[in-house]
Amino acid sequence: MYRTWMRFFTPGPAHHRLGLVCLGVGLQYGALPTVGPRVLDHHVAVVISAGGGWYADPGGRRTTVTAPALLWLTPGVPHHYAPDPGTGWDEGFVDFTGPATASYTDLGYIEPDRPVVPLSDASGPRAVIGRTARAARRDNPLLEVETGAAVHELLVALRRARADLTPDGDLVLKALARDACLPLTVADHAARHGMTPAELRTAVRRGAGCSPKDYLLGIRLGRAKELLAATELPVAAVARRVGYDDPAYFSRLFTRRVGIAPVRFRAQQGRAVPGGWSDRVPDPEDPPRIERTTGHDGPVG
Helix, strand or coil, X not given: CEEEEEEEXXXXXXXXXXXXXXXXXXXXXXXXXCEEEECCCCEEEEEEEEEEEEEECCCCCEEEEECCEEEEECCCCCEEEEECCCCCEEEEEEEEXXXXXXXXXXXXXXXXXXXXXXXXXXXXXXXXXXXXXXXXXXXXXXHHHHHHHHHHHHHHHHHHHECCCCCCCCHHHHXXXXXXXXXXXXXXXXXXXXXXHHHHHHHHHHHHCCCHHHHHHHHHHHHHHHHHHHCCCCHHHHHHHCCCCCHHHXXXXXXXXXXXXXXXXXXXXXXXCCCCCCCCCCCCCCCCCCCCXXXXXXXXX
């Protein structure tokens, strides 16, 4: 016995230009029928939150699937899978496509070569699938945009839920973020962790989806933008604060990556205030409140 609910969509050309579109969403549980062998022309993320079964690769080799787990069904790759006929499984799936899938694959969020991915917890991805299902009502005028945005959210949730990665990065990534603005090379960072540069590249690529150089550069440039916007420090001082002794090199690098020179960025984004900006992230559940003020004519309101 099994239960199935699913809905499919046909987004228009304008929706496809957003980068990702949702083609369908479904929630199923029980001793579901065997799927395949078949080949699709789009991606599907199948999240197994309870139960177990098997997945067969194109060569017929079976892999045991034990919840919580993710099945990646990727375009052009034959797949064949089923839950255990005795116990079944609890499944949620999202079909999607779009040009952004290439970037998500490059960053390691989609793994075509790893069709079965153990998860540490399926609750986050299943919550996103649930919201996608609720948005899928036929009278929703925002359906295509809302479900497309949910695909982006799902890919992040799946990345966080992977059992082989900690949700917010491993200790190496945390240390790199902490030390990013020190005047150190990638080789220096690797040596500080007892790693070769190649080992560090592998660790950062696996955890952050990019090279150590790009990971460090993103943090440095982000900090440089904050200093340019929130302080009146000279550009040379900003360069030194983020790890560059040569202000001319920093300016060229900033201009190439950001698209405008540091002085132009400051002119556009400058918000210098006494004491600078706070490093404390506001709590969205308890935001700071602006006190009402009293003018000459009494309270505002």
